Amino acid sequence: MQQMVGKVLRQRLINDSELPETIHPVLRRVYSARGVKCRDDLDYTLDRLPSPWLLSNIKTAVALLSKAIERNWQILIVADFDADGATSCAVAVRALRLMGASNVSYLVPNRFIHGYGLTPAIVSVALTHSQPDLIITVDNGISSVEGVEAARQANIQVLITDHHLPGAILPAANAIVNPNLPDDPFPSANLAGVGVIFYVMLALRAYLREQGWFSRSGSREPTLSGLLDLVALGTVADVVLLDQVNRIFVAHGLDRIRHRRCCAGIQALIACAQCSFENLTANDLGFSVGPRLNAAGRLEDMSLGIACLLTDSIETAQQHANRLDALNCERRQIESAMQEQALACLEDLNFQTGGKPLGYCLFHESWHQGVIGLVASRIKDQVYRPVIAFAPHEGEELKGSARSIPGLHIRDALDRVATQYPDLLNKFGGHAMAAGLSLQRAHLKAFRAAFLGVLKTQLGKESFEDIIFSDGTLECWDLELAEILRVGGPWGQGFPEPLFDGLFWLEGFRIVGENHLKLALTTLDGQQQLNGIAFRYLPPDWLKLGIKVKLAYRLDINIYRNLRKVQLLVEYLAPS
Template sequence: MIPAPRIRRREVPAHGPWPGHVPPVLQRIYAARGVTSPEQAELRLARLLAPELLGGIDRAAELLMAAIRENRHIVVAGDFDCDGATGTAVAVRGLRLLGARRVSFRVPHRIEHGYGLSPALVEAIAPTAPDLLLTVDSGIACLAGVAAAKARGWQVLVTDHHLPGPRLPAADAIVNPNLEGDAFPSKALAGVGVVFYLLLATRRCMREAGLFAGGEPDLSALLDLVAVGTVADLVPLDYNNRLLVSAGLKRLRQGQCQPGLRALAEVSQRRLDRLTASDIGFALAPRINAAGRLEDMGLGIECLLSDDPARARHLAEVLDGINAERKGLQQQMVDEADALVARWPAPDGALPPVLSLFDAGWHPGVVGLVASRLKDRLHRPVVAFAPADEGSDLLRGSARSIPGLHIRDALAAVDARHPGLIGKFGGHAMAAGLSLPRTGLDAFRSALEAQVRASLDEALLLREIASDGPLAGDEFGRELAEALRLAGPWGQGFPEPVFDNDFELLDFRVLGERHLKLTVLAEGRREPLQAIHFGGWTGTPPPGRLRLAYQLELDDFRGRRDIQLLVRHLEPVA
């Protein structure tokens, strides 16, 4: 049995003074996230960390500058998730802006090539005869692939943000803020952020060499893509990442974006002028990701690279269709995973601190979403496995973790104690990927459970909902909802505001057999409020007095200008 979550109100340190136009609610929200003055909330791109602080970037920039100046063929080797796709698009567009005339890209197919720069991908790239191979969002763990590329005489430049293993690839240059000893202050850059920084450094290098007779290119035109990839990869939105995302969102809202992103917003029925980080995470990114999960991420990258609005719209519609297929498959797999959990062989009904789940019919491109969904619901690390290919004895797994357990380090510890059990693995604190033979699943499950029991404080398995406290009766309004929507960008490490209040239930109805639509009345308020609780119907009517943890949202459905509460948790009031 999983205990019900409890609501914990965030501590609010001393803060201020703030300008009068900043609502007191927003002031306390910022303070609870470490932003205690207007200066810390100001997001000006001029405050971006300097590229020269990033280790290895000077050598990498010199390699790129030489390749551009000498008209060498540069091949960008991307990755099959949204961070890798946007990073590939940033690299290709950015290199062309810097004057490169021979630039192409290749992204691995999840089933045909496996993850990252594998020897199989190098073999597939070989007919294009690259002079320099630039990896994006991968490469730090691709020792065999880099060696295969070097054996063909190619220069290899690795840009990545994933944690390195005990050995580094034998590349000509590596740019990764998470290398041991790298002094770059922000370790949270996504893959797309790393390659954007490399382009900035290359531009500086070319400027100093006097190569811009006709004026420097404006690389800020790529920030819309940087924002999408950064939000999609769920990296912590530290100040530097918030600068990047805020600048990219500004371009998107002003319509100064790539045709592909405009088309993706249109097919997902999101207004560009009101786009938020949440819209990226729940609408744009899943449609890009769907290509890599079920088809070929080349479709997603082509959409992001297209300058023809009609072509971009066509590709966005294709991606939308693939995403619809993905959602159906995901729901089926989540239902099957729920059934596995319900049958878990625990005599006392208690689940272990980590779950490793497998079904022979699951799709390897969707297991990460299954692991994420169950991790959120069960509040414990989850690893979901599927056959690497139909009928294959090799399993591919995706792991998702909770705060307090570094999942990549846990896998490294299992690998050290049981050499040969895991085939390949990589990732970071909250997410990782791995492969292992099907015959090793039971041994892996036992080894990982033992490692997690030894390293994870059981108290961390008790789910908490962090709240920014209650709203007063007169604070439920569009003015505050608008201010909250635009005050972020909110995301990983800088969470969207959640409030909690006691309410009187006036009415409810069930929507779509799974969801609850509530009409509630808050203390100190005369007008009722509408609330929606997705997945909230349990078969039992909600209590007459209830406490809700919720987000304050705009409700503009069918032209109405109202607000609604997006319920994150519901419990009776004693």
């Protein structure tokens, strides 16, 4: 259920800007609050992308790739098992084949058997899979010290492309491309894995052009912008910050998808999700398309998702997408049951500690390893505390997935635990807001105590204010403004969709679906009637007809039987 109790509503600060008066005043206010200073900040043309040559080690990487193509090496892509990893793999395979590589294959670790990244076990599988001359990791590899060593001992060259934060020791790969390497001069550290490999392919194309490869080989120089649908999907699904570079990627990818100039797999996934191509938003990629692709890696094998993205047959893509859709339904059922168990764990922990602890480490013997990240995220939203959910792995090992709140860098918090207690964690890695880890079952209690100890040093009382930032009030709620706001994006992490607040009369309410609250509202002057909906939210006891309510909402367009109406998507509901 959506949690609204305890949320704090605040107004966003409006920054100084030089945006032109031709921009709608509401949109201009929204942009200014997000740090947009001038029209150049909204220029999403591809020539605004920073040069790929700014990335550390990029020249070494593309020289290695060029050699692999010219000498017809066996190239193996080792991918991650989430949507970012799947799209990264598809970009790498498609781009390399377009540039003349004839022996390109891919391998995805099975999370239940091999674990994450390029491990020695995966190198062993690779040797029987295709006997590669070159392994390219996508969306993984920065922590694969042992795996890279195993590959080099087997005379396999290794190129790591990743975006995760590096540890103290880097793998001894032939080249590492990662904008989060220390002192990397690339101006955006927020690239997803798919953004990193796309940049590598841009640099490779330029290098091959300079070397005369396309004229010598008779290959046609490819237009890599045709891969931006994949880049957009992976970028949004991985919830990276939408800085200007990522907004350029997503804007162009969305444009391709809306005009159906996307790969067959994305077309099929959108059809399964019953989204409108013409009105598709980044939100649809994140909450409708991405989860269906992720379902393969969570419950079975992400090779299914990658196959869906690589086929050019719409019929084959639809078959894959239908299977992914079925897996996603199964995932929802598993997640729902796990969430109920997690809530019961919360009650026990709260009882034991006499109130909410600073964070939660939750474990259940029956939990599914592929779904713990979703459960951690849901519970984090409920309690507004850092949450780590654990599931059994092999033998006595537990796998954990962590989700954080603003103000706590969760990967750095795990690093502090590992530094203070070197024997507690087997492995860990991740980002500021999400991380993965593994430990022995016998260490869970000690880890929980160590983790809470780190939280005491990192979090103050103000950290637990679940703040909703509003872009102010509106004076009109019409389709024209809703459309202006919709196309004013792409909106997403770090560049949030506009949210407004206001007072309304409550004329009626009812439950739709299983747990969504539908509201009938009237503006205070009585001049306009509006519909609102709060997803996964049941009516509180205080909700009564005829009262004045305070809302925070997004202005949305509800399309039903080709009829378009304004709808308020409610994120905060309180009595006035």
